Amino acid sequence: MNLAEDRQVLLQAEDLLVRRGGVTVLDIPVLHLFQGQVLALIGPNGAGKSTLLLTLAGLLKYAQGKILFRGAPIADGGFDYRRHIAMVFQEPLLFDTTVFENVAAGLKIRGVVRSEIERTVPEYLERFGVGHLAKRSARKLSGGEAQRTSLARAFVTKPQIVFLDEPFSSLDPPTREALTDDLERILRQTHTTAVVSTHDQTEALRLGERLAVVNGGKIEQIGPAAEVMNRPVNEFVACFVGVETVLPGRVVHVSDGVFTAAVDGGEIQAVGHVRTGEEVLCCIRPEHVTLSAETPFSKSSARNVFLGTIRKITPFGLFHRVHLECGFDLVAYVTRQSLEELHLEEGKSVTASFKATAVHVIPRVSLT
Amino acid sequence: MKRNWTRILGAALVAAILMTGLTFPAFAAPAQKNLILATTTSTQDSGLLDVLIPIFEKKTGYFVKTIAVGSGQAMAMGQKGEADVMLVHSPAAEKKFIADGFGIDRLIVMHNDFIVIGDPGDPAGIKSAKTTPEAFKKIADAGALFLSRGDNSGTHAKEKGIWKAAGINPVGQKWYQETGLGMGQTLNVANEKKGYTLADRGTYLSRKKDLKLDILKEGDPILLNVYHVISVNPAKFAKVNTQGAKAFSDFMVSAEIQNIIKTFGVEKYGGALFFPDAGKPEYE
Amino acid sequence: MDLILEGIRKAFYLIFTLDSEVLGITLLSLRVSGTATLMSLFIGISVGTVVALTRFPGRQLVVSIINTGMGLPPVVVGLFVTIFLWRNGPLGFLEILYTPTAIILAQAVIATPIVTGITLASIQNLPANLRLQILALGATRVQMIWLLVKEARLPLLAAVMAGFGGIISEVGASIMVGGNIKGYSRVLTTATVMETGRGNFDIAIALSVILMLLSFIVNAILTQIQQRERPR
Numbered sequence: 001m002n003l004a005e006d007r008q009v010l011l012q013a014e015d016l017l018v019r020r021g022g023v024t025v026l027d028i029p030v031l032h033l034f035q036g037q038v039l040a041l042i043g044p045n046g047a048g049k050s051t052l053l054l055t056l057a058g059l060l061k062y063a064q065g066k067i068l069f070r071g072a073p074i075a076d077g078g079f080d081y082r083r084h085i086a087m088v089f090q091e092p093l094l095f096d097t098t099v100f101e102n103v104a105a106g107l108k109i110r111g112v113v114r115s116e117i118e119r120t121v122p123e124y125l126e127r128f129g130v131g132h133l134a135k136r137s138a139r140k141l142s143g144g145e146a147q148r149t150s151l152a153r154a155f156v157t158k159p160q161i162v163f164l165d166e167p168f169s170s171l172d173p174p175t176r177e178a179l180t181d182d183l184e185r186i187l188r189q190t191h192t193t194a195v196v197s198t199h200d201q202t203e204a205l206r207l208g209e210r211l212a213v214v215n216g217g218k219i220e221q222i223g224p225a226a227e228v229m230n231r232p233v234n235e236f237v238a239c240f241v242g243v244e245t246v247l248p249g250r251v252v253h254v255s256d257g258v259f260t261a262a263v264d265g266g267e268i269q270a271v272g273h274v275r276t277g278e279e280v281l282c283c284i285r286p287e288h289v290t291l292s293a294e295t296p297f298s299k300s301s302a303r304n305v306f307l308g309t310i311r312k313i314t315p316f317g318l319f320h321r322v323h324l325e326c327g328f329d330l331v332a333y334v335t336r337q338s339l340e341e342l343h344l345e346e347g348k349s350v351t352a353s354f355k356a357t358a359v360h361v362i363p364r365v366s367l368t
Numbered sequence: 369m370k371r372n373w374t375r376i377l378g379a380a381l382v383a384a385i386l387m388t389g390l391t392f393p394a395f396a397a398p399a400q401k402n403l404i405l406a407t408t409t410s411t412q413d414s415g416l417l418d419v420l421i422p423i424f425e426k427k428t429g430y431f432v433k434t435i436a437v438g439s440g441q442a443m444a445m446g447q448k449g450e451a452d453v454m455l456v457h458s459p460a461a462e463k464k465f466i467a468d469g470f471g472i473d474r475l476i477v478m479h480n481d482f483i484v485i486g487d488p489g490d491p492a493g494i495k496s497a498k499t500t501p502e503a504f505k506k507i508a509d510a511g512a513l514f515l516s517r518g519d520n521s522g523t524h525a526k527e528k529g530i531w532k533a534a535g536i537n538p539v540g541q542k543w544y545q546e547t548g549l550g551m552g553q554t555l556n557v558a559n560e561k562k563g564y565t566l567a568d569r570g571t572y573l574s575r576k577k578d579l580k581l582d583i584l585k586e587g588d589p590i591l592l593n594v595y596h597v598i599s600v601n602p603a604k605f606a607k608v609n610t611q612g613a614k615a616f617s618d619f620m621v622s623a624e625i626q627n628i629i630k631t632f633g634v635e636k637y638g639g640a641l642f643f644p645d646a647g648k649p650e651y652e
Numbered sequence: 653m654d655l656i657l658e659g660i661r662k663a664f665y666l667i668f669t670l671d672s673e674v675l676g677i678t679l680l681s682l683r684v685s686g687t688a689t690l691m692s693l694f695i696g697i698s699v700g701t702v703v704a705l706t707r708f709p710g711r712q713l714v715v716s717i718i719n720t721g722m723g724l725p726p727v728v729v730g731l732f733v734t735i736f737l738w739r740n741g742p743l744g745f746l747e748i749l750y751t752p753t754a755i756i757l758a759q760a761v762i763a764t765p766i767v768t769g770i771t772l773a774s775i776q777n778l779p780a781n782l783r784l785q786i787l788a789l790g791a792t793r794v795q796m797i798w799l800l801v802k803e804a805r806l807p808l809l810a811a812v813m814a815g816f817g818g819i820i821s822e823v824g825a826s827i828m829v830g831g832n833i834k835g836y837s838r839v840l841t842t843a844t845v846m847e848t849g850r851g852n853f854d855i856a857i858a859l860s861v862i863l864m865l866l867s868f869i870v871n872a873i874l875t876q877i878q879q880r881e882r883p884r
Contacts, residue, residue: 059784079792087788089781096803105799106789157790404750413850418834433750435831436846450738450749552849575851607739 016065040208041197048217049197086154092146094138144175243283244331265327269303270359288358289332302353403612406442406451409550440520449605453613457522484585486564501534513563518546570641621646659857685820688759700771721765730825750831758825763815774807
């Protein structure tokens, strides 16, 4: 995973401050974007993802700090820099002309000769699956087709960095799925450096090699995707990246690296370097929780076994999300198949288990 | 395809508008020197100037900008040096204009006369009146609708003079309405409302075919309508085209033009609209 | 009623026989109002775009002034243009009072706020991020403005039509600054007023019919374009 850190830094932000109406809306002490890597910005609405993205793209004025592209500061107005980047917004923002001319827009702006345009554009139309729509008016496209056109328009100039601001948020789930597939494939194939903002963690995980969790105009945590997902640095990150169960507790017993934490409604065994009496957050990812219909204390190797009642079952993508009451609230993911095999239904008793190593422990931080 | 049509049509229209604009690079004033003639609506509405001006332009090379307004406004333009020469019919105001030093070379050109016209039924019975002021008094007594130009024109000035002679102040009376329009328009209004009005004979004759209005009072000396040409005093306004003004004055009193005035309208209306007066002594 | 029918009959006769005076007046109207529209487009689109894209102190006031200007009464414009163009007025040295140029000037003054206002509104109505998207495509400032104006071309077409339609049918200012001089500064509207005064209702109706036809054509095209289906 640290392989990434060895790559060349393409874009670098230092002490970046963006103010709006006297209020600081973005505060980024340092941020590196590595050559050929996709950075996913994740965070709730209004967290400052778009502001960060637009500032990095040289499209927003910042009050303080600097942005370096290949080690050189971006000049005022950022004109030269803007010729090396491309941007895809949530709305397709197509021009009122044909699909072909839309994709050609960046090339025309750069004064590329028509013969070159005629050669390049069709290739990118095909790559994004809109070749058959070349002559269609951009006003007569479906949402997915329009966003594909917008993507083709961004990639056709062979930008060194592509910025994507919630690119698929306004699309319906199947379309979003298909476009995410295509974008992921093209990003990997072309080794394009990209920054993509999203509030969908699945999308972030699929596209981003690195994740940055943004909240309140600050980066809460940045690092390789798996690291951020499995080792959130604070409760906010934990909640946001999808650790569904976060239990505050106090360490009551420590032995051989395994400790017991008393949480509201029970005790949890976990692994970590903690001292007795310390306040911790125990994070349990739903996919690490196993459900079974058997009675507890049978032959499970898991340290944590609880008998619980199913409060609610909600479909969640390919899984079902099962909310349990077992002294505390616990969430588990089960496949459709397991759901049927175990005859899971609301109100039914069930045994939940998870390993001590599956519990991620965060020293308790008070969130303000 | 429909969309393309509207597109092409729209583009064509815009192009047409812009092209007409572009093909008109300069509305440069004609090479000749301009002459601004401020005159009364009656001379324009009767069509007399449409005959005289082209002759003058051809003869002298001046380009005449005829601004047809009331006599009052024409003299107001002269008073600000915004006109070079005036052809007007408001003797009292003209004399004051000369006395105040705004105008020079006031020459008598022609006359016709004013007439009192109204609905053939003559509701106020003014036909029997001996004089025009008496007729006006009858109108006032009967409360019959009277339409005034109300625009400070020569006709309006004359009308006010007659009311004064009749000893009546009609302004504000219910039966007295001011149109604020030219002679032709005021005739239209009188025709529609079956009211009385004072008109110059020239305009009335030229419009007679459209009107259901009869002459109810005429021939009184007070109804004489005299036109003078006046040059704006170049000593007051440096920018005045004094040569042009002189040329126009000379032109209007020349024998040739006086002859044209005499015969103007005879064929079309069966009677002369104006009577040439050049060289004659002033009336009064 | 007879008068109107007779007038309309005469009108079409005058139009289809290309009566030289009527034709001349019509062409002059088109040229004068066309030139004025052109001028107002240059000024209006530039000013409207700049105001739409920039933020500066007093901007709100400028926008209010533009919006007020959209309803500027033509006669008021006529009066002030006349005063300015008087021989002894501030612009008297131009010597353009009672010329078609003066009418163009007055009409441009009337149309410019209309074009400016519509430009302002239509540029502001473009998606907020479009400007950033264009910049991100590598556009220079000039390219960006050009692309924005191009995107707003439909409402701008409406601006052209509204401006042109407004001034070709305007009479107050034209008669005041143009003087309605025969064969020189006589346009459709001023001629209509005069011919009505003269009782030449047939010619007046002919001129009105031409004016209405022009208005109709302009509006018909505008409506067609606006009704164009625009799926999102």
